[in-house]
Amino acid sequence: MTVLLGALLPTVPLVAGLVGLLLPPASREASPGRLSARRAAVALGVTGAAGALAVAVALLARVDTLTEASTTWLDLAGLRITLGVRLDPAAALVAVAVAAVALLVQVYSVGYLRPEHPDDDRYPPYAAQISLFTAAMLTVVVAGDLIMLLVGWEVMGVCSYLLIAHDRRLPQAPAAATKAFLVTRVGDVGFLLGIALLGVSAGSSRIADVLAHDHAPGLLTAACLLLLAGVAGKSAQFPLHTWLPDAMAGPTPISALIHAATMVAAGVYAVTRLFDLFAATSVVPAVLGVTASVTLLLGALAATAQDDLKRVLAWSTVSQIGYMTGALAVGAPGAALFHLLTHAAFKALLFLAAGSVIHAVGTALMSRMGGLRRGMPVTFWCTLVGLGALAGVPPLSGFWSKDGVLAAAQAAALDGTGPAPTWVAWSFWIAGLLGVVLTAWYATRVLMLTFLGRAREPLPNPHDPSALLRWPMLVLAVPATLLGLAGLSPAFAARLAPAAPDTTTTPELVHLGPGLLLPLVLLLVGVGTAVVGRRRNPTEDPARVLGPLRQLFAAGFRLDEVQHTLVVRPVRALARLARTGDEVVVDGVVEGTGRAASGLGGGLATLHRAALPRAAAGVLAGALLIGVAAVLLAGWSSS
Numbered sequence: 001m002t003v004l005l006g007a008l009l010p011t012v013p014l015v016a017g018l019v020g021l022l023l024p025p026a027s028r029e030a031s032p033g034r035l036s037a038r039r040a041a042v043a044l045g046v047t048g049a050a051g052a053l054a055v056a057v058a059l060l061a062r063v064d065t066l067t068e069a070s071t072t073w074l075d076l077a078g079l080r081i082t083l084g085v086r087l088d089p090a091a092a093l094v095a096v097a098v099a100a101v102a103l104l105v106q107v108y109s110v111g112y113l114r115p116e117h118p119d120d121d122r123y124p125p126y127a128a129q130i131s132l133f134t135a136a137m138l139t140v141v142v143a144g145d146l147i148m149l150l151v152g153w154e155v156m157g158v159c160s161y162l163l164i165a166h167d168r169r170l171p172q173a174p175a176a177a178t179k180a181f182l183v184t185r186v187g188d189v190g191f192l193l194g195i196a197l198l199g200v201s202a203g204s205s206r207i208a209d210v211l212a213h214d215h216a217p218g219l220l221t222a223a224c225l226l227l228l229a230g231v232a233g234k235s236a237q238f239p240l241h242t243w244l245p246d247a248m249a250g251p252t253p254i255s256a257l258i259h260a261a262t263m264v265a266a267g268v269y270a271v272t273r274l275f276d277l278f279a280a281t282s283v284v285p286a287v288l289g290v291t292a293s294v295t296l297l298l299g300a301l302a303a304t305a306q307d308d309l310k311r312v313l314a315w316s317t318v319s320q321i322g323y324m325t326g327a328l329a330v331g332a333p334g335a336a337l338f339h340l341l342t343h344a345a346f347k348a349l350l351f352l353a354a355g356s357v358i359h360a361v362g363t364a365l366m367s368r369m370g371g372l373r374r375g376m377p378v379t380f381w382c383t384l385v386g387l388g389a390l391a392g393v394p395p396l397s398g399f400w401s402k403d404g405v406l407a408a409a410q411a412a413a414l415d416g417t418g419p420a421p422t423w424v425a426w427s428f429w430i431a432g433l434l435g436v437v438l439t440a441w442y443a444t445r446v447l448m449l450t451f452l453g454r455a456r457e458p459l460p461n462p463h464d465p466s467a468l469l470r471w472p473m474l475v476l477a478v479p480a481t482l483l484g485l486a487g488l489s490p491a492f493a494a495r496l497a498p499a500a501p502d503t504t505t506t507p508e509l510v511h512l513g514p515g516l517l518l519p520l521v522l523l524l525v526g527v528g529t530a531v532v533g534r535r536r537n538p539t540e541d542p543a544r545v546l547g548p549l550r551q552l553f554a555a556g557f558r559l560d561e562v563q564h565t566l567v568v569r570p571v572r573a574l575a576r577l578a579r580t581g582d583e584v585v586v587d588g589v590v591e592g593t594g595r596a597a598s599g600l601g602g603g604l605a606t607l608h609r610a611a612l613p614r615a616a617a618g619v620l621a622g623a624l625l626i627g628v629a630a631v632l633l634a635g636w637s638s639s
Contacts, residue, residue, distance in 0.1 A: 002062050003069040006085035006142045009055045009095060010152070013102070014135035016048025020128025038123050042110050045127035049103035049134060056095040056138075063092045070144050070206055080204040086144035086273075089495035090337055094269060095141050097261045097344045102134040104472035108352055109253045111468030112359065126166055130257065133159035137262040140269065146195045146205040149270065153191065153234070156263050157184050163257075164250035176249040183243040187233020194226030198277070211276055224277055224284040227270070228291075235267030235321050238295040242560050244318055245302075248310040252355030255310060259317045259351060261344035268324045268340055272333045279331060279419040289329030289424035293431040296322030298557065300438035304445070305543050305553035309354050309364045312446055315556070316390060317347060319435060323405045326428040331418030332408035334496040338487055338509050339405055342397035345479035346389035352473050353383040356465045357450065366449040367541065368459075373451040375462035380451045382473040387443040389480045392436060392523055400484030400510050406432050406519060407511040436519050440526025445542045448534050484510075 023037050023044075070084025106127065113123055136159060139152030158181075165177035199205040201223075202213035215223070231237065236244035244264070248255055258264060271278060271288075278284050299319030306312045320343050327336035356379045357372065358364050373380045389398035409432055412418035412425035420428075464470060486492040487509035496509065533542045543550055552558065 002059070002067050002087060003085060005055055005059050005062065006067075006069075006087045009052060009059065009099075009142055010135045010138035012051040012055060012135075013048040013131040013138065016044045016051075017128045017131030017135060020044045020124060020131060023124040023128070041124035041127040042106075045106040045109075045131055046103065048131045049099060049106045052134060052138060053096070053099035053103050056092065056099045059087065060089075060092040060096055063087050063089055065089075068144055068208055078203055079199055080206070080209075081147050081199075082145045082204070082206045083148065084144035084206070085142045086207055087142060090272070090497070091141050093341060093495060094261070094265075094337070095138060097341050098134065098137050098141065101257060101261045101344055101348045102130065104348065104352070104475060105253045105257045106130060108256075108355070108469055108472045109251070111466050112251065112253055112355060122166065126163070126251075129159050129162050130254075133163065133257065133262065137266060140266050144207055146199060146207060146210060149207075149273075150192065150195055153230070153266065153270075154188065156234075156266065157181060157188065160184075160247075160258060160263055163254045164247050166251055166254065167249075170249055172246070173249040176243075176246040180243040180247050183240055184233040187230045187240050189229070190226040191230020191233075194223045194230070197223035197226065207273065211274070215277075217281070220277060221281045221283050224274075224281055225287065227274070227278075228284065228288060231267035231271060231325070232291065233267075235264050235325065236318050237267070237291055237321060237325060238298055239559065239563070241295060241299070241318050242556065242563060245311050245314040245556065248308065248314050252310065252351060252358060255314070256348045256351035256355070259314065260348035261340075264317060264321055265340050265344065268321065268328070268336055271325070271328050272337055275328065275333045278328070282419070282421070285329045285331075285418070285420035286424050288325055289420040289428050292322045292324075292326030292329055293424075293428045294322075295319070296326065296428075296431045296435045297438075298322075300435050300442070301553050302556045304438060304442045305546055305550045307365050307367050307541075307554075309357065309366055309369075309446065309450065310351070312366075312442060313347070313350050313354060316439065316442070317343075319439065320347070320390070323402060323432060323435070326432065327405040327408055329418075329420045330409050330412035330425050330428060331420070332405065334493065334509060335401070335404040335408045337496045339398075339401040342389065342401040342480075342483050345476055345483055346386045346396075346398055349382055349473060349476035349480045350386035350390065352469070352476065353379050353386060356469055356473065357383075357462075359465055359469065360462045361459045366446065368457045369450045369455065370453045371451070371455040372459075372462050376451075376464050378464045378470055379473070382477050383451065384447065385477050385480050387447055389484075391440040391443040391526070392519060394520070395485065397480055397482065397484035400487045402432075402436070403511060403516060403519060404487065404509045406436075407508075407515055410515065433518065433522055436522040437526040437529075440523045441530045441542075444527050444530035448530070449541065 020041055023040055065088070067087045068084065070082040072080055073083045074081040109127070109130070113126065133156060136152040136155035140149050140156070143149040143152060161177045161181040164180055165174045167173050195205065197219055198210045198215070201215050201219055202210045204210070229240075233240040244259075247258065250258075278288070296319050299315045299317070299322060303312050303315035303319065306315060320339070324336040324339050324343075327333070327339065354364070357369070357376070360376060360379075361369060361372070363369070385396065389396040392399040392402045394400075406429065408418070409425055409429035412420065413422060413429045416422050416425075418425060493509045530542050533545055534540075537544070546553060555561075
């Protein structure tokens with residue numbers, strides 16, 4: 001039954017998505033046919049996500065140890081590819097988070113993309129694509145084979161492209177979708193090559209076989225580094241993070257889905273599934289730790305200078321994923337998964353609350369907001385909970401999970417534990433502590449600019465949203481507040497232990513002791529700095545203190561321009577060179593040969609064209625010459 005539930009988990013939303021794609025496209029004109037297509041799409045989307053959540057909860061109740069089942073699908077020259085599931089308590093917890101966020105996004109989208117709104121004419125494919133996206137992520141969660149995992153990984157990329165570009169009236173949406181697709185594809189090439197190396201080395205792509213095989217050290221290092229390229233792309237880690245802030249051009253519910261528990265979390269989850277391979281090398285944890293430190297600070301600094309509310313949250317996601325990958329680098333996969341789960345709750349809450357604000361006031365620019373607390377009390381309190389959890393305010397969920405990551409980094413730095421070198425652990429620990437200050441600062445700035453003070457521009461009667469938008473926020477506020485307390489339970493901590501038959505240790509997720517004081521002090525420093533700066537100049541943006549650095553931070557350190565200069569321009573130049581070579585050399589030879597043959601034929605045709613008397617005289621003259629030649633030859637031969 002457990003294996004059946006594992007196979008059923010991605011199948012339910014997959015069927016809902018495939019059936020939803022068969023629905024007729026809705027017309028822009030209000031009509032019964034359009035409304036019926038919308039109702040059918042809503043029913044399929046919500047039912048598929050609810051069914052997946054029910055199956056995930058059933059798995060969570062049943063799975064208490066590692067459970068596997070597989071069957072051989074293909075045998076390609078000694079490489080065995082299987083179909084199967086690999087289930088453990090951690091996978092069940094992640095599946096519940098994915099399905100719950102997907103269900104709430106489906107419900108929220110019903111109210112967010114309204115029937116009377118002109119961007120709702122494509123709602124049926126939108127809902128179907130969310131279902132397929134959910135199915136793809138759940139495939140990654142339960143896959144027992146690396147090829148199966150790769151299939152879900154790639155389908156997520158395709159669905160993200162379609163969903164980000166949903167509102168094609170916005171010129172930046174298709175461009176952002178294309179950028180997300182291309183940047184993540186760069187990483188996915190490495191991910192595919194890494195899977196190929198591991199599969200060929202083990203003779204099987206089954207995850208259990210790959211983990212059990214004794215790989216050559218050099219091959220293992222190369223394969224894991226290639227896998228990290230895919231992780232950097234999907235999880236928006238430096239240097240492949242640039243697509244994520246631009247993806248905010250998509251609908252806000254899609255931002256919540258991508259940022260909370262699906263696409264950006266897939267890379268972190270994939271590393272936890274293969275953690276023993278990554279920890280067996282010395283180079284890979286070092287690369288992962290350095291990348292995490294850079295990404296953590298890069299995302300936090302960029303978030304401090306954004307004016308767009310959704311871009312602040314996007315850069316905060318980049319930073320928070322850095323905490324998770326850093327936890328993996330210092331040997332704490334349980335802490336990484338714990339932060340992944342709490343982040344899924346509070347980041348989905350923040351995006352849905354941001355959508356509520358944008359829906360009400362018609363803009364995402366915080367410089368045009370202010371004073372929304374009175375008109376939107378429910379949204380205000382939900383945002384306050386989400387920002388508090390993001391910043392790590394006790395006893396909200398983010399406080400406990402972030403503390404677990406920092407405690408693991410501290411232990412690795414001071415005691416030399418973990419697979420990463422000590423200097424890497426030190427760099428990540430320091431970056432994580434600085435990230436606490438920065439996160440508290442920009443979270444306080446968001447709250448003050450959006451909800452406190454006075455409105456800087458006249459706003460069109462801000463009010464809390466309808467029930468379809470309000471209830472998903474209220475539901476998410478519960479785990480954003482309380483989920484962190486689950487880390488106090490040894491049973492919950494045991495569920496997040498690495499999935500291995502011989503696992504005997506339980507990760508310590510919550511550390512009650514003097515170690516909590518330093519993050520709390522840094523939290524107060526960040527909040528206090530923002531509040532003091534705001535009180536001195538109530539009408540000014542606290543980001544003014546950044547001075548000339550503000551533009552640099554707002555542009556994400558101009559890494560887009562760097563990539564454009566170092567990658568995009570050379571590739572385009574190479575493409576132009578290849579095009580010129582094809583048109584001038586290859587096509588020139590073919591077309592030149594054709595023109596030469598055509599010219600020769602034209603010349604011969606000209607010689608054959610003549611008036612009838614001239615042609616007749618030519619024929620007679622030719623016959624006379626042939627006759628004379630024949631007589632002469634006959635006389636010569638007789639003599």
